[in-house]
Amino acid sequence: MAQVDELLSRELKVLLRIRDTEERCLSIRICIELHSSAGSSHKKDLVVRMTDDTDPYFLYNLVISEEDFQSLKIQQGLLVDFSAFPQKFIDLLCQCSQEENKEVPRFLLQLSSSASLLSGSPAQLDVIETNPFKHLTHLSLRFLPATDMEVKSYLANCLRCVKEEKNVLKKTLSKTEEDLTRQLIFTQQ
Amino acid sequence: MAQVDELLSRELKVLLRIRDTEERCLSIRICIELHSSAGSSHKKDLVVRMTDDTDPYFLYNLVISEEDFQSLKIQQGLLVDFSAFPQKFIDLLCQCSQEENKEVPRFLLQLSSSASLLSGSPAQLDVIETNPFKHLTHLSLRFLPATDMEVKSYLANCLRCVKEEKNVLKKTLSKTEEDLTRQLIFTQQ
Incomplete structure (x- = not known):
């Protein structure tokens, strides 16, 4: 089994540009995970996902292996190595986030x-x-749009999480009702 | 836009038989909907879906149009027409449901x-x-297993519903806390 560490999951504003003709603001969620495969290979992949909390079909993926990173590093003249890259990427996203409500970010x-x-x-x-x-x-x-199979598995996962959150809320609600009703009865006596 | 009327959504026990070798009990949800297309055609389809509340990928579909129903009627010697069929089908499912905990149903x-x-x-x-x-x-x-695209759209719909239910619970929880706390303060005075 691979180990998955979630490094970031955050809604961010992006400026969307389509074919240099359309330009508008969009809120997307960027999720960054580090997937480490078990066994002797110690293969690590940085998995970046862009989703839209309001559109269940919106899913773009990017997987960067250590080898992919070497090309990216050369192409874009990066000075950090694979292990330091995720935090640098997160820092950049945070800088964007801090500026996103400014008129001239x-x-x-x-x-x-x-x-x-x-x-x-x-x-x-x-x-x-x-x-x-x-x-x-x-x-x-560069992100690739997800296949139907990938969207399917992403949605199944979202559904599992939301169902869990719903169950927690349900329990909290019944416990709160119980506790407060008990206190109320106690106080009225 | 087509109009969709949900006629049934119910969890039922089925006896699963695979290749006459495997036999076990399974809980599935059967959902029956009547889809009426708008416009002059008045086309109606009976849509039957089998899902499994515990397995997000389990989805089988059956769509019966009025024409399909004529073949089904002849093949299986049915004596009802298309408009009466859904209720008869539901009655049969209910009979199965009533017997599902009996040793010899x-x-x-x-x-x-x-x-x-x-x-x-x-x-x-x-x-x-x-x-x-x-x-x-x-x-x-006879049901067909859903394509990835169909599972995707089914899961997106489930996610929408569960999110709505979660939001209702969230509001109920905060309202309950508020109401009971107010009553408590009032009683303590």
Whole structure:
């Protein structure tokens, strides 16, 4: 069994750009997990998921293995190694989050695609810093839209979690009613 | 937009038979809906769904149009018409439900498949009456396993419902706490 460590699950504002013609703001949830396979291989994958809390079919995935990371590092001139990368990525996302309500954010997340979202085309997530001189892309990640099978398994997992949360609420409700009713009776005596 | 009327959604025990080798009891939910298309066609479809509350991937579908029903009627020697069929089917399911805890049920639901469930093979649901003389099949319906796309849309719908139920519980909990705390303070004064 693989071990899964959730490093981040956070709703963030992104600037959506489709074919340089459409531009609008969107809230997406970015979830970052580290998957470590058991056994002697010690293979680690960084799994990044983009979802939309209001649209159950919205699911984009990116899996970065240690080997993939070497190419990414060279391509984008990164100076950190695989183990330090997740935290750096999270720091960048937090910087964007802190700026997301500003009129002119210094850091912003841009999601771009050559076709409308969920049409089956990949989507690119860029962390962009804007200074008085130019736009600087700190990181650029390419996500693939999930297959029906992946969406199915993601939704089954969401359903399991929401059902659990619902059950916890149900128990809390009946316990609260019980406790307070008991206190009420006690006080009335 | 099509109109959907839910006629039944009920958990029922079925006797599962795989390739005449495996035989065990299973709880499945049978949901019966009548879908009426809008516009001048007035096309009606009876949609029957088998799901398993404990397995999000378990989904079998059967859609019976008015034309399909004519073949079914001839094949199985049914004496009711399309409009009366859903209620007759529900009555049969209820008879099975009433007998499901008996050691020798007179009516039982049997689900059979030539391969293990969810392997992609169709499954046949039979309503069987057992009298001292023989087994009588009252109805035999052939279900198709859902595609990934259908499971995806079914799960998205489940998720929407459970989220709504969770929100109702959340509101009830905070209202209950508020009400009872107010009463408690009032009584203590």
